[in-house]
Amino acid sequence: MMSSLALIVVIVIDQFHMDTYWKYKSQLSQSGIVTLLEHGTTYLDAHHTQFFNQTCPGHIGLSTGAEPSLHGVALNKTFDYGQEVYCLSDDKNAWLHAPEENKNLFAIGTSARRILTSTVNDEVESQFGERSKTVSISIKDRSSIGMAGHRSDLVLWYAHKAQQWTSSTAYAKDLPLWLNKFNEDQRKLEQKRKYEAEEKYQNTVPSVDDLGRLVVRAMQEEKLGSHPKTDLLWVSFSTHDYAGHDFGDDNEKFVKVFKAEDRAISQILAQAKKTKGRILVVLSSDHGAGIDAAELSKKGIPSGKVNKPSHREALSKCFKSEAIGEVGLLQSSSVYIKNLKGDAVAKRLKAKECLKKSGPPYWHVMTKEEVLENRLPQVPWLQNLATSWHPTLGPDVIGVLHPYWNSDDEEVQNHETPYSYDSWVPLSFWGTGVPAKKIYRKVAVTSLAPTLTTLLKIRRPSGAQGPLLEEIVSLK
Numbered sequence: 001m002m003s004s005l006a007l008i009v010v011i012v013i014d015q016f017h018m019d020t021y022w023k024y025k026s027q028l029s030q031s032g033i034v035t036l037l038e039h040g041t042t043y044l045d046a047h048h049t050q051f052f053n054q055t056c057p058g059h060i061g062l063s064t065g066a067e068p069s070l071h072g073v074a075l076n077k078t079f080d081y082g083q084e085v086y087c088l089s090d091d092k093n094a095w096l097h098a099p100e101e102n103k104n105l106f107a108i109g110t111s112a113r114r115i116l117t118s119t120v121n122d123e124v125e126s127q128f129g130e131r132s133k134t135v136s137i138s139i140k141d142r143s144s145i146g147m148a149g150h151r152s153d154l155v156l157w158y159a160h161k162a163q164q165w166t167s168s169t170a171y172a173k174d175l176p177l178w179l180n181k182f183n184e185d186q187r188k189l190e191q192k193r194k195y196e197a198e199e200k201y202q203n204t205v206p207s208v209d210d211l212g213r214l215v216v217r218a219m220q221e222e223k224l225g226s227h228p229k230t231d232l233l234w235v236s237f238s239t240h241d242y243a244g245h246d247f248g249d250d251n252e253k254f255v256k257v258f259k260a261e262d263r264a265i266s267q268i269l270a271q272a273k274k275t276k277g278r279i280l281v282v283l284s285s286d287h288g289a290g291i292d293a294a295e296l297s298k299k300g301i302p303s304g305k306v307n308k309p310s311h312r313e314a315l316s317k318c319f320k321s322e323a324i325g326e327v328g329l330l331q332s333s334s335v336y337i338k339n340l341k342g343d344a345v346a347k348r349l350k351a352k353e354c355l356k357k358s359g360p361p362y363w364h365v366m367t368k369e370e371v372l373e374n375r376l377p378q379v380p381w382l383q384n385l386a387t388s389w390h391p392t393l394g395p396d397v398i399g400v401l402h403p404y405w406n407s408d409d410e411e412v413q414n415h416e417t418p419y420s421y422d423s424w425v426p427l428s429f430w431g432t433g434v435p436a437k438k439i440y441r442k443v444a445v446t447s448l449a450p451t452l453t454t455l456l457k458i459r460r461p462s463g464a465q466g467p468l469l470e471e472i473v474s475l476k
């Protein structure tokens with residue numbers, strides 16, 4: 001097994017599927033993404049195993065090695081005590097120095113409270129304490145928190161209204177002094193910047209540049225790689241996801257973002273190389289993505305998008321006529337029923353029929369009871385549905401979309417299904433003593449967390465299910 005590591009860096013590119021790399025490889029430098037995927041040990045058939053491939057469960061799957069049935073977060077939104085809530089909302093932990101964000105009634109405060117298992121960082125904190133540093137950074141709070149878990153030394157994300165990088169009172173009483181200075185410079189930059197009408201900060205090249213500068217600064221200020229025990233840094237490039245949703249991955253603006261990510265990763269690798277001890281850098285993603293279903297449909301390829309407002313309206317009318325209750329949350333064809341009274345099992349069966357009639361031509365529709373009791377079609381890919389369904393937190397009814405169908409037509413491209421285009425991501429390891437090697441065996445991304453903790457010779461996260469990646473744990 002690999003001898004002691006000074007620093008582990010896990011880089012996540014949000015909504016990064018492998019074919020994006022091959023498509024634009026010639027436009028990338030040789031010192032960033034290409035280094036990781038061509039000069040490290042790369043698994044070319046790595047997949048997420050959750051049924052709903054979204055940001056929240058994807059990042060949590062990477063850091064916990066668990067399925068949503070255990071870690072409890074299957075979607076970016078969920079339903080709690082009769083209301084729609086954000087996947088990591090926590091009204092007891094506000095964002096630091098971000099008063100406008102804390103007025104948002106949909107997601108006042110965030111933390112890892114809804115994650116029901118431990119992460120790699122949690123176990124490192126428990127085992128090593130002050131002898132190591134754990135850091136997690138992303139533009140999205142759900143990405144940074146999902147990677148960090150319950151305990152980390154520094155957990156940062158971007159507050160768009162406050163125009164600064166922030167954290168939650170779940171992790172700190174205040175921001176470090178060096179970050180306050182960084183934020184001052186950030187606000188000055190924002191005052192000078194101009195964006196085109198369809199652009200937002202989070203889908204532009206400047207957001208990538210800022211993240212890259214912040215990560216390198218954090219590595220320097222927190223002295224990552226210099227502590228008695230292994231330091232861990234988790235970084236997620238959310239801009240890739242924003243740009244993909246807004247522009248699609250055939251768009252010039254998307255390509256500029258991808259190239260900016262490559263530059264930022266080059267800078268992170270350059271800083272990591274300054275570490276005196278051994279380093280390990282991992283590259284992966286929280287999910288893949290489909291392509292523009294509207295364009296595919298024009299070309300005669302089976303695909304489609306659902307008009308969500310119309311779908312919800314039709315579903316609500318059916319619920320009312322059948323005296324089922326109200327549509328509490330409709331996301332990714334998952335339905336939570338509000339004010340469900342009486343015979344819940346019977347009403348879910350009625351809701352199932354309503355969903356069949358109100359939405360697209362579903363491949364199949366199931367109730368909570370049918371999933372939990374394994375009364376579903378016995379096809380291998382559908383087994384991921386059971387592992388993503390928490391008995392008390394899961395929806396009442398689920399519709400399974402056909403391939404290349406999206407449950408919401410607002411975005412150019414989307415991700416939410418169990419199909420390979422949404423689950424397929426890179427998984428590469430590069431660093432001291434790691435050989436350049438391509439591995440074609442299919443592996444689960446849930447193997448990352450237990451593999452990392454095995455390298456560190458500590459207890460694996462509490463819900464970790466994936467098998468060890470033998471090529472990595474056997475490194476000398």
